[in-house]
Amino acid sequence: MTEEKYKVLVVDDEEPIRRLLSKELATPERHVLVAENGADAMTMAINYWFDVILLDLRLPDVKGLELLIEIKELVPHTEVVMITGHGDVDSAVEAMKLGAYDFIRKPFNLDQMEMVVEKAHQRVVLARENTILRNNSSDQLPARLIGNSRAIRDIRFLIEKVAPASIPVLITGESGAGKDVVARMIHQRSLRAEKQIVIKNCASLQKELARSELFGHRKGAFTGAEESSEGLLTYAHDSTLFLDEIGELPAGVQASLLRVLETQTFRRVGEKDERVVNIRFLFATNRDLAREVRDGNFNEAFLHRINAFRIEIPPLCERKEDLPLLVDYFLAKLAPDSGEYRIATGAMNCIMNYGWPGNVRELRNVIERSIILSENNLITERCLPAEMVDDNDTDGDNLTLEAIEKKHILKILDFHNGNRQKTAEALGISRKTLYRKMNKYLEPSA
Structure with a gap:
């Protein structure tokens, strides 16, 4: 191109x-x-x-x-x-x-x-x-989806098929599962690959300023608008705009984005003239958007439009055959220049038996921590978080995935003395995701 x-x-x-x-x-x-x-x-x-x-x-x-x-x-x-x-x-x-x-x-x-x-x-x-770089949390290196499970092979197939098209794509899956990797792979295989992808996590948008940040505004359009500003739609022109955590976007902005998707035109805040853009949209969420529609929290027409082509990433606990490849990948990527790192059999057993509620992001955090604690470049059970070793000592065959996840969240919460921010960071998930899981698993009084 x-x-x-x-x-x-x-x-x-x-x-x-x-x-x-x-x-x-x-x-x-x-x-x-x-x-x-x-x-x-x-x-x-x-x-x-x-x-x-x-x-x-x-x-x-x-x-x-x-x-x-x-x-x-x-x-x-x-x-x-x-x-x-x-x-x-x-x-x-x-x-x-x-x-x-x-x-x-x-x-x-x-x-x-x-x-x-x-x-x-x-x-x-x-x-x-x-x-663009200020908004992109991920680097611009070629994205790779690590693993050889049937689920990962199917996702790679879908990526190759949809990448050259201009159709919107909705990427679903739990926090930390790799939705941003899939989005960057789609862009890097698209006809827009020579332009930088524009990435924005909607959870980081202040609700009252979300429209301005996406669409831009004209000087004096609202209190505090001392200068005109371009929005992310402008910077994504002729490229790809990836909006992560789309379920966090205010309802009014959802309706405005629906119009952009349908007409490829938009107005900045405080401006009368329409602008024509050429943008490929990718979206991601860890929420059940159909349920959000039923609960009145998400625009139904917007969901139908962004759900034209869907890619679902299963949680890591459902594709544990990918764990050895992921471990090798992170050991090579995160290790310092001092040499090659190895992982002991006992430590690998703990990794294979663990529930991974934080998915691939949590695995990366564990490997990075273990490299620091390793001796002679060997990662043993002593290098792993205590809760991983404890979980490995219990008979998990009789527990459901939800029970394992609940047990693990409670342990991490107790370890951090109830500090939800530190617990979310340790799990590799957002605070909002942690709150939703706690509301799901714990009693209202908890």
Whole structure:
């Protein structure tokens, strides 16, 4: 797949300048469009997602500085380079204070113009990548689904089939099961793989600001909106947006996202004009969304739309044949450079007999801890958490999975003196997931 061209807009009322720049600045990586007045420029800036705008200070229908202010409010991700005449230097300096990237005087040097445009574009790319990385909890290395169980082989098959399509995908499974890995595998095998995936955990969104963070907002749209801001939908344009913990999203925002899914258009908060986007949506949840719909906590139409293609990841306790491969993988990935780590038979038996309520995330935490406690690069039972060894000493054949999980949660809770935050961290699950499990297993008075 070849990378999509980035777009440059030339705004100038002189037709020879528009013709010259559209010809000279066009390259295989750069597409150049033109506008002869401010009104056309604003319409195009909103609809065509330009990275760089070359803006003449003197236009027939609006002052260049006024147009600059409006551009920076409506499309703050775009860098603006001012084109000035000899008598406009003071105005050009003022434009820099108002957010312009640079200014170039007429008559301009084409080599200089080329250099300024490319530097402005690089700034846009860097700002976009920084925003994406701040939201992405996972690294950008190739994602791998470790295991050879029938369930994992089936998931790999589904990933390969759905990745090239644009259909939304809903990934379900318990916390720590690897939903983020599946999402990144889909993106890395898709036609959008050259762009970075945008990841957001909806549980981290403040409810009152969720719409703004996803859709962006215009300056003054609400109390505290002192500057215009782009949302994650803007940064995911032409790429993939993965929304984890989708069950935590407020109902009103669910309805707005449904419209984006159906029309590929959206409005920033406080803005009237619609923007067109091209986004592949992936969603994940550890909740039973059908039950959430029945309880009035989730939008039914939204569920039908995001559930067009579903991939379910079974808990680790149901695919224990994958444990040896996962252990080997984490030993190799997490071990320091001092050498190869081994695991004793007794310790491996404990790992195989354990219930793993925190799934793969908990396994990673256990292996990382065990490496630190190991001696001579050998992991023994002494390196494992006490509750894992204790569980291995009991006859678990007569216990249900729920009974084993309940027993383990109570032990970890007791070990941390009832501290739910530390218990959740030890299990490798979120506090909200821990609360739901406690409400499920424990008496109301507990």
